[in-house]
Amino acid sequence: MRFAMTEDQQLFTAAVRELLADQCPPDRVRAAWDAPADRSLWEQLAQMGVIGMLAPEVAGGMGMGALDLHPLLIEAGRVAMTEPIVDTAAVAVPLLAVAGHDAGARVASGEQTVALGFHTDPVVRTDTDLLLLETAEGAWHLLTSDSVETTVEESVDGARRLGRATWTPSADSLIGTALSTDARSRAIVGVAAQLLGLARHLLDETVAYVAVREQFGKPVGSQQAIKHKLADVLLAIEFASPMVARAAYSIDQVDADVAVHAAMAKACAGDAAKLAVRHALQCHGAIAYTVEYDLHMWMKRVWALDAQWGDARHHRRTIRTHLNL
Amino acid sequence: MDLTWSDDEERFRHEIRSWLEANVPAEPLPSGDTEEGFRRHQEWEKVLFDARLSVVSWPEQYGGRGATLWQWLIFEEEYCRAGAPQRVSQNGIFLLAPILFEFGTDWQKERYLLPMAEGVEQWGQGWSEPNAGSDLAGIKSKADKVDGGWRVNGQKTWTTRGAFCTHLFGLFRTDPEQERHRGLSYLMVPLDAEGVTVRGVGRLDGDEGFAEVFFEDVFVPDEDVLGEVNNGWGVAMATTSSERGLTLRSPGRFIAATERLRTLAADQPGELDDRVADDVVQAWMDAQAYQLYTLQTVTKMLDGGSIGAESSLNKIFWSDMDVRIHETALDILGPLAELDEGGWMKGFQFSLSGPIYAGTNEIQRNVVAERVLGLPRR
Numbered sequence: 001m002r003f004a005m006t007e008d009q010q011l012f013t014a015a016v017r018e019l020l021a022d023q024c025p026p027d028r029v030r031a032a033w034d035a036p037a038d039r040s041l042w043e044q045l046a047q048m049g050v051i052g053m054l055a056p057e058v059a060g061g062m063g064m065g066a067l068d069l070h071p072l073l074i075e076a077g078r079v080a081m082t083e084p085i086v087d088t089a090a091v092a093v094p095l096l097a098v099a100g101h102d103a104g105a106r107v108a109s110g111e112q113t114v115a116l117g118f119h120t121d122p123v124v125r126t127d128t129d130l131l132l133l134e135t136a137e138g139a140w141h142l143l144t145s146d147s148v149e150t151t152v153e154e155s156v157d158g159a160r161r162l163g164r165a166t167w168t169p170s171a172d173s174l175i176g177t178a179l180s181t182d183a184r185s186r187a188i189v190g191v192a193a194q195l196l197g198l199a200r201h202l203l204d205e206t207v208a209y210v211a212v213r214e215q216f217g218k219p220v221g222s223q224q225a226i227k228h229k230l231a232d233v234l235l236a237i238e239f240a241s242p243m244v245a246r247a248a249y250s251i252d253q254v255d256a257d258v259a260v261h262a263a264m265a266k267a268c269a270g271d272a273a274k275l276a277v278r279h280a281l282q283c284h285g286a287i288a289y290t291v292e293y294d295l296h297m298w299m300k301r302v303w304a305l306d307a308q309w310g311d312a313r314h315h316r317r318t319i320r321t322h323l324n325l
Numbered sequence: 326m327d328l329t330w331s332d333d334e335e336r337f338r339h340e341i342r343s344w345l346e347a348n349v350p351a352e353p354l355p356s357g358d359t360e361e362g363f364r365r366h367q368e369w370e371k372v373l374f375d376a377r378l379s380v381v382s383w384p385e386q387y388g389g390r391g392a393t394l395w396q397w398l399i400f401e402e403e404y405c406r407a408g409a410p411q412r413v414s415q416n417g418i419f420l421l422a423p424i425l426f427e428f429g430t431d432w433q434k435e436r437y438l439l440p441m442a443e444g445v446e447q448w449g450q451g452w453s454e455p456n457a458g459s460d461l462a463g464i465k466s467k468a469d470k471v472d473g474g475w476r477v478n479g480q481k482t483w484t485t486r487g488a489f490c491t492h493l494f495g496l497f498r499t500d501p502e503q504e505r506h507r508g509l510s511y512l513m514v515p516l517d518a519e520g521v522t523v524r525g526v527g528r529l530d531g532d533e534g535f536a537e538v539f540f541e542d543v544f545v546p547d548e549d550v551l552g553e554v555n556n557g558w559g560v561a562m563a564t565t566s567s568e569r570g571l572t573l574r575s576p577g578r579f580i581a582a583t584e585r586l587r588t589l590a591a592d593q594p595g596e597l598d599d600r601v602a603d604d605v606v607q608a609w610m611d612a613q614a615y616q617l618y619t620l621q622t623v624t625k626m627l628d629g630g631s632i633g634a635e636s637s638l639n640k641i642f643w644s645d646m647d648v649r650i651h652e653t654a655l656d657i658l659g660p661l662a663e664l665d666e667g668g669w670m671k672g673f674q675f676s677l678s679g680p681i682y683a684g685t686n687e688i689q690r691n692v693v694a695e696r697v698l699g700l701p702r703r
Binding site: 001002003004005006067203207210211218219221222224226227228230231232234235238239240242243245246249264267268313316319320323324325 | 326327328329330331334395587590591597602603605606607609610611613614615617618620621623624625628638641642687689690691693694695697698699700701702703
């Protein structure tokens with residue numbers, strides 16, 4: 001029994017965190033609201049091996065697992081990175097590897113990006129090279145984005161470019177049929193990790209702000225009402241984090257209960273992130289109610305990702321079934 | 326990361342499980358916080374001791390098995406799963422003993438540990454006073470230096486099972502010149518000493534185990550000072566962090582409680598209300614989260630790390646969770662809750678003490694905000 005990341009995992013995470021702090025500042029996130037992000041950050045992450053991490057070594061990857069990747073997704077969430085890292089690195093790369101599809105190498109190397117579309121998703125991302133789409137029967141198809149007709153939809157999060165896709169599955173686009181459970185668990189756990197990172201950032205920013213913002217002649221953060229809200233946010237994050245790590249571990253171990261572990265991870269991380277949003281906004285006050293201040297981009301990302309691939313209530317229903325209730 | 330148990334650990338679990346299956350009383354014992362129940366529980370402690378199961382993590386010479394932290398967790402999980410009796414010895418074995426192992430003299434260890442493991446001597450806590458609750462450093466009970474020891478005067482209160490205990494450990498002011506957390510010492514006092522009066526106080530849940538303890542010129546010999554004179558605060562903080570943290574509330578307890586809750590919900594006739602089902606699921610998830618968090622904490626401790634202010638996070642989480650588990654059960658029971666069906670109403674009332682004792686959750690949130698998040702004290 002051992003519940004901790006290895007030293008190697010910690011070192012790699014620190015390196016990625018450093019890169020993201022440097023290359024993905026809030027200005028980059030803000031710029032993504034106006035125009036799609038350039039490829040520079042994606043290429044650097046690919047060079048470090050992050051994008052192809054889950055591809056087998058023979059296919060140019062690192063042959064690593066979801067557990068290795070999940071702290072990097074937390075870091076991607078922390079900086080509100082817009083690029084489709086969960087869709088591509090956490091889901092498409094291992095799926096294409098299992099399917100033995102030749103696009104796998106191009107995706108793992110960072111040459112092409114992928115967006116996912118489960119059959120239950122109303123919208124998909126429209127800013128990627130490829131779309132990996134599921135039919136209602138659970139078959140997966142890979143299509144180039146320009147071959148799929150999309151009607152543009154606007155997200156609350158202006159950095160997320162979305163649309164409703166109209167597409168026809170064909171024998172040529174089919175890549176596999178028995179990948180759905182795995183894909184869903186990987187996607188859910190990936191987003192849960194991002195939500196944890198977003199929540200951490202919201203908390204850190206708020207702690208820094210209330211420590212210096214003075215009212216009535218002393219820091220706002222010296223007031224118990226503020227302290228207790230922020231302690232509750234930390235509590236929610238700290239107890240959600242091991243749930244996400246365990247779910248990632250269960251993916252790698254092909255645990256029979258992986259879907260339950262993934263559901264718990266997403267429910268806890270989503271709830272923690274939503275609490276972080278509420279208290280971050282409240283503790284900042286009016287300044288965070290503006291679009292000039294950066295915090296709104298993190299808040300809106302949380303709202304978008306919390307609902308993506310099932311919100312907390314949805315996932316608790318999954319667990320309800322598991323508990324025979 | 327490796328979330329599997331070794332063969333040795335699995336064998337240990339099997340041994341514990343088999344022993345508990347054969348030995349746990351079929352009929353639940355009366356509450357250990359009543360006079361009759363306490364006596365019955367004390368007998369049970371002796372049964373555990375004879376099987377070397379009362380203090381598994383202690384060294385063998387004191388009645389333990391030198392179990393690892395992992396084995397201790399397994400023991401706790403199995404113990405709770407089996408619905409075995411409450412541990413009336415817990416304040417001694419979980420709160421005082423770790424301090425004795427760390428700060429105690431050889432004489433103190435020889436004198437006190439074995440009778441504690443056997444359940445013959447039972448320890449109560451002497452922290453709170455009428456005017457020192459969350460603000461523990463406001464302690465007024467004092468111990469004046471006399472030849473060969475200390476003369477103790479004052480009052481302690483809210484001593485759990487104090488009415489039935491043989492001994493009390495706690496903090497007393499030994500240097501009247503110093504204030505707040507300075508000048509306190511950690512004393513061990515037999516409750517049958519001359520000048521000690523114990524008055525039982527009925528608790529919210531109806532049991533009489535609570536007590537006020539009065540000291541009138543009670544003599545405590547020098548050898549019963551634990552740790553350095555006037556350094557009682559440092560010694561006591563080591564105790565309270567184990568009370569808040571890992572030792573007192575093992576995850577097995579909540580895993581077992583949420584399993585009981587799940588069964589209660591599943592056994593209801595008809596369709597379960599969606600909101601109630603959601604609450605049951607959330608309670609079950611919380612217990613899982615607490616278990617995983619504990620595995621993470623134990624790993625950190627085994628790597629040589631310490632748990633400091635983080636233990637406050639732990640305490641807030643389990644005590645709030647415990648209340649929610651019981652509230653959900655009461656929701657399911659409806660009008661039967663009042664009749665204490667399944668003991669849930671009594672358990673609910675007991676759970677309400679969790680956010681109060683060992684430092685209220687409001688104080689814990691201050692600790693988290695100031696020492697973990699680094700927010701300004703004032």
